[in-house]
Amino acid sequence: MNQVSQPKFRHTPVLVDEVCALMINDRSGVYIDGTFGLGGHSKAISLLLNADATLIGIDQDESALAQFDSSLIKQTLHLRCTNFENLDQVLVDLNVTKVHGILLDLGLNSFSLDDPERGFAFSLDGPLDMRFDRSNEFTAETVINDYSQEQLADIMYRFGEERNSRRIARKIVDMRTKKRLTQIDELREAVAGCVDPRFRNKSLARVFQAFRIEVNREMDVLETILNTSIQVLAPAGRIAVISYHSLEDRMVKNHFRDLSQDIPRQPGMHDSEVKVPLLKRISGKPVIASQEESESNPRARSAKLRVAERTSHAAD
Ligand SMILES: C[S@@+](CC[C@H](N)C(=O)[O-])C[C@H]1O[C@@H](n2cnc3c(N)ncnc32)[C@H](O)[C@@H]1O
Known part of the structure; x- marks a missing residue:
C-alpha cells in the first residue's frame, strides 16, 4: 500500500446514507457542503450525482481542506476556506444564483478533537485555543x-x-x-x-x-446560514443539518417549524400575521443513527439530522 497517498487522518461521516437519501433531489444540481471537513459526506454525495452536477465545499479550517484529494470528486468541485456564514459571498464569487442542496454537519472533525494543540478535548494537555479558524x-x-x-x-x-x-x-x-x-x-x-x-x-x-x-460564535453563524439558505435554495432544493447538541438542534428545529407555517389571510388580519410556508419539513422527528452506527462510530450517538425542502413561495 502506498503510505504517501493515504490521508493523514480518518473521519467517518455520520448518517451518510440518510443524508444522501433525504437531501439529493436533483442529480444534476449544485450542492453545498458547508462543513466539508475531510470530505466524507461530499465523497458519498458525489457518487450519487451526475457528471454535470457541481459541488461546493466550504470549511473554515484550512488544515482540513488541505488534506482532501480532489481527484476523488468526478463533478466540478470548488473548495473555499471560509466560514459558512459567508455562503452568499461564495456564491456571488462563483456566479451561482441557486443551489439544490445544502449540508451542514456541525461541530468539529475527529482529527481536530484529537489534536492537543487545538485545545478542544478536555482530556488532553494543550493550549486554551478552541478556534475552528x-x-x-x-x-x-x-x-x-x-x-x-x-x-x-x-x-x-x-x-x-x-x-x-x-x-x-x-x-x-x-x-x-x-x-x-x-x-x-x-x-x-x-x-x-x-x-x-x-x-x-x-x-x-x-x-x-x-x-x-x-x-467560534457557533449559534450566530448557524442562524446566519439558516437564513441565507432560504434565499439561495432553488424550489425543491433541500437543506440537511446534523447537530450534536441540543442548542443547535433546537435552533434548526424552530427555524424549520417557523418557516413551514401556513397561516392564510383572514379578514381583519395584519400583514405580519399572514404566513406562506417557505419550507416543507422532510423529517418530522430528527433522524438518529442506528444502533449499529452508534456502536461503530461514537460521534454518531448524539447526532440529529433534520431536513427541509424549499417551497416555491417567494421570500420577501
Ligand atoms: C463534523 S466536521 C464535518 C465532517 C465532514 N462532514 C466529513 O465527512 O469529513 C465539521 C467541520 O465543519 C467545520 N466548521 C464548523 N463550523 C464551521 C463554520 N461556521 N464555517 C465553516 N466550517 C465550519 C469544522 O472546521 C469541521 O471541519
Missing part, C-alpha cells in the same frame, strides 16, 4: 482571562447548560488573579474544584462545549 486571534484563552465573572458564568450556563456555572466562574477568576490561564489543565482544574467527582466528566464536556461555542 486559526487565522482568528480570538481564542479560549482570551475568553477565560478577559471576560468578567458574570460573562463566564452566563456562557457556561447558556451554551453548556452547566448548573455549576457560577461556582466555576468564581474559581476561574480566583485562579487568574494569580496568573494568566493558558492551558487546558488549568480549566480542567477550575471545573474539578467545583464539581462532584462523579459528575466531573459531564461538567467538563459541557464547559468545554460552552467555551467552544463562544470562541
Whole structure:
C-alpha cells in the first residue's frame, strides 16, 4: 500500500446514507457542503450525482481542506476556506444564483478533537485555543482571562447548560488573579474544584462545549446560514443539518417549524400575521443513527439530522 497517498487522518461521516437519501433531489444540481471537513459526506454525495452536477465545499479550517484529494470528486468541485456564514459571498464569487442542496454537519472533525494543540478535548494537555479558524486571534484563552465573572458564568450556563456555572466562574477568576490561564489543565482544574467527582466528566464536556461555542460564535453563524439558505435554495432544493447538541438542534428545529407555517389571510388580519410556508419539513422527528452506527462510530450517538425542502413561495 502506498503510505504517501493515504490521508493523514480518518473521519467517518455520520448518517451518510440518510443524508444522501433525504437531501439529493436533483442529480444534476449544485450542492453545498458547508462543513466539508475531510470530505466524507461530499465523497458519498458525489457518487450519487451526475457528471454535470457541481459541488461546493466550504470549511473554515484550512488544515482540513488541505488534506482532501480532489481527484476523488468526478463533478466540478470548488473548495473555499471560509466560514459558512459567508455562503452568499461564495456564491456571488462563483456566479451561482441557486443551489439544490445544502449540508451542514456541525461541530468539529475527529482529527481536530484529537489534536492537543487545538485545545478542544478536555482530556488532553494543550493550549486554551478552541478556534475552528486559526487565522482568528480570538481564542479560549482570551475568553477565560478577559471576560468578567458574570460573562463566564452566563456562557457556561447558556451554551453548556452547566448548573455549576457560577461556582466555576468564581474559581476561574480566583485562579487568574494569580496568573494568566493558558492551558487546558488549568480549566480542567477550575471545573474539578467545583464539581462532584462523579459528575466531573459531564461538567467538563459541557464547559468545554460552552467555551467552544463562544470562541467560534457557533449559534450566530448557524442562524446566519439558516437564513441565507432560504434565499439561495432553488424550489425543491433541500437543506440537511446534523447537530450534536441540543442548542443547535433546537435552533434548526424552530427555524424549520417557523418557516413551514401556513397561516392564510383572514379578514381583519395584519400583514405580519399572514404566513406562506417557505419550507416543507422532510423529517418530522430528527433522524438518529442506528444502533449499529452508534456502536461503530461514537460521534454518531448524539447526532440529529433534520431536513427541509424549499417551497416555491417567494421570500420577501
Ligand atoms: C463534523 S466536521 C464535518 C465532517 C465532514 N462532514 C466529513 O465527512 O469529513 C465539521 C467541520 O465543519 C467545520 N466548521 C464548523 N463550523 C464551521 C463554520 N461556521 N464555517 C465553516 N466550517 C465550519 C469544522 O472546521 C469541521 O471541519
